[in-house]
Amino acid sequence: QSYFSTIKIIYTVGYSVSITSLTIAVTVLIAFRRLRCPRNYIHVQLFFTFILKAIAIFIKDAVLFQEEGIDHCSFSTTECKISVVFCHYFMMTNFMWLLVEALYLNCLLLSSLSHGRRYFWWLVLFGWGFPTLFTLIWILTKFYFEDTACWDINQDSPYWWLIKGPIIISVGVNFVLFINIIRILLKKLDPRQINFNNSSQYRRLSRSTLLLIPLFGTHYIVFNFLPEYTSLGLRLYLELCIGSFQGFIVAVLYCFLNQEVQTEIGRRWHGKRSGLVPVWRRTRWTVPSSSGVKMTTSVC
Template sequence: MDDPERIARDQLACELANNQTEPPPGVYCAGTFDTWQCWPHTRANTTAFAPCPDFVPGFTPTLMAHKLCTENGTWWQHPASGKPWSNYTTCVRPEDDVSEIIAVYEAGYSVSLVALLLSLAILFYFKSLRCARITVHMNLFASFALNNALWLAWYALVVRAPATLAASPAWCRALHAALQYALLTNYTWMLCEGLYLHTVLVSAFVSERRLLRALLAAGWLLPLPSAVVSAARRAAAGEPLCWADDGAPRLELALLVCAAVLLNLAFLCNIVRVLCTKLRAGGGAGPARPSATALHALRATCLLAPLLGLQYLLTPCRPARAARYWLLYEYATALTTSLQGLCVAVLYCFCNGEVLAQLRRRWRVLTFRPRANSTTNTTVSFVRSGAAGAGEEKV
């Protein structure tokens, strides 16, 4: 879009055309080139129109952009920048406007980010909760929080700043590369969750310390090659618009994402199989109907879907903009994607029995003020009862 050769060529052609055109009588704005479109000499207090450029993604060439010449013979300046401004907002058809979808993403990511940070604060505070399973959860939360924060920064600094998008500075491209890495860590940490659950359930004898080290390395390092290759390819191609595009998914990114989701689906199927086998083995010779234990295990297993990212199987292929259900797909994707962090935080922190037991115990200790001669005994009894309750819920 900001090809230097095109800009130089079009600017030269614009200057030549304006030099060969007689300006209107009286006060007028001199013809100019704004790097996108050539604007002719225009009489004061009138508006010049020009076709929308066809090289800008999302623009419709059959629509018209416009530029206002003020009554004193100067092009209208935007109050925010103080520079002459051409109005290209009319180059996007109303049905192609995705500002409302972006607002859904921003709201969902903001809510999820708050929930994830609160979850991480709770899990960091209660060191008694620290174990391999909780450590894996915390890294998943951190991955989601990083991804959500970067998406919010992208929308605020790039998407809502067309000048930045058009200039495509180095920091903007670096932000996009970091965003791609953070997005991939979501999938690798969801894969680590599935691998951990599957290993603990299927392999009875496994060193959790060694497994955790392997998962930490895989979760944060596995996305690096794909992200680096993608950034290098974009840099070599000199892609504009801060490397943002709506084209087909890149192979180096799509392979890792598809592998993570499909492997988690295989893990989940095997987890269900092992659970059903164990339930049948311990169910005795009773009638062949689902017991309360089996139903509880099945319900708990279904809750693994957001943890493993299996909801992405519902929206594998993005339809074309011309499709009737395109808008419905975009809203569904915005909700499921942006609120996944909130869903995971609620299910695996705020509704976790061990976490709730610790919160109840801590709240009692902080709010209950017994007499001075019984402080120690009361506090000890609360700690013991809370620890016993937590132990019972673990079982």
Template sequence: MMDKTGDIMAVICLLLLKLPKGETASGKVLEETYRQWVRYKEDCSKMIENEPLPQADLAGLFCNRTFDKYACWPDAPAGSVVNISCPFYLPWYDKVSQGVVRRRCGSDGVWEREDSGQVWRDMTQCEEEKEVTSQELWVKQLMVSFRMLYTVGYSLSLFTLITALIILLSFRKLHCFRNFIHANLFLSFILRAVSVIVKDTMLERHWGREIIKQTDVTEILSHQAAIGCRIAQVMMQYCVLANHYWFFGEAHYLYSVLIASVLMDNNKYLPYICLGWGIPLLFVVPWVVMKLLKENKECWAVNENMSYWWIIRFPILFASLINFLIFMKVLKVILSKLRASNQAEYPDYKLRLAKATLTLIPLFGIHEVIFIFATDEQTSGFLRYAKVFITLFLNSFQGFLVGVLYCYINKEVQTELRRKLRSWRMEAEIVCCGQ
């Protein structure tokens, strides 16, 4: 009886050697190929058990029928070369279906082996002939550039937002309801950036590891190994939703103070917390349940049934659409007031808040509305690459823009920073004079 771990090892090593890196990284081809390999092995086992014994032409020395973990071999007379069709489990079988794999039966009735002791076989006709075209090379370089783009964007956003959050929390005079919403928005952006980076790292760690020993194979294919990247995937989806709904809170706050003229008090904190951190749970939890019950495969990164994906996508599009409508409403009111030169009703901080939010809302939501029906599964060619570029660019650099507009160019923050800087200088001068 063959060792099951050794069987898995053989097929996985074969895939890692022959498949393009992008395909093995997804895991989808890997799991499907393993399933087909098990079926091929079972068919071979039936043949070995049920085929009649050799006839008179094999009455002398002959090599026994066997499954060498790559192909299924019949009994063969000593000194002969056996040709069989390429195994059907190969991912590229359609391209090599007419090819054969060869093996030699030695004159002593034993299948030939290499000097290293490994099984000898000629499977050149069963290998995938993959010509890298200029277009494929361009696409590969483009994907690498996209990854560098959003890595730089998220890293820059993280540094900007963490510094901005420290500033808002450090100065007592900046502690107000408006900055409370800003601080939570900063935190949601920070968590989103961290979750995206962790998710990418976990996916690469799960599918991109090298096969060194047999236990690595069973670990890759086990559900236990996927737990880490599944948790990272869930956290990323939650943080993305929280990020959208805290920006929805920003838009609602702007509408309240600028148009509805509603004064905020301490009793309003809880509704905004429920909106920003609570509502995402109402969608992430059902999505997790459906993934567990219906699509519990790999790292939950592939959406085979798009109806489950809409559990996450719908609330994002809803928040983006509402943000866009608020943007149009506020813009209309601001323009009408400016034309009438009646700015007395709008204090300076309200106008600054309006300018910052009106700058961010289009960047944050319009691309979601534009691509509402242009999903990854429905787009191809230039439109797909344009959508990926716009989405990655805006999503990764949004945190940087938010930090700059809501903190670094905010007059209240600048005033507090200058005041604190003057205070430090005076303390330094006193210390120097005292010495």
């Protein structure tokens, strides 16, 4: 009991930190006109899914564990079912928007800016519509065929695959796209300088890889394919404690450490607007500039 209480404290802190940092990041990306572009709009949507997922988890905990004397395994009210539905829905949207990020980045790397913009609204529709469809189907199957407890016990339920299945597939596709991004990064390195005995090449590629992992959710490959009988305590620690800080990490890497964002904040802070070429017109997108890898892709 003490261990699970500690886990809850850790992920509560993690989600709280993530909500705060993501809210600031969303405000920054929306407030600055020069940062308004399809790429950053997708970032904002992803940030929102992290925020909504964290809020949904807090609400579910508040509803399910509102009284210590109640056995939540047999607890069944409309409120608790709604809280579980929203928790699963926003969890799935979060994974889908991680996939959208990967798809859009691949579009930018492999095609022109006009093609990337053409795909934008289809990606938005997919990011919100796909989870909505599967969540609605799951709700109907639970209501008509498995209306027991609070819909939060899914260990032996075949209908749980309506939620888990798309998530696992999205993680698998993300992993393939992640490998493709690494392949492109490797090709973008100067072929004349590629020497696997050269430690600087390793550092540059490794830095880019580490920056991409939290965005594409590649680490969830490990979580989804852990054996079902793996220690519950270990799974909770990996999925809740580490996952709760993912939103914070994404906000830091893709907003606060972004060179465009820092330039715009510095421009606003110092009031030096004259004589500067707008960053969004001359900056080509890549993984955050700290990666050290230049890629000739389309602009924002």
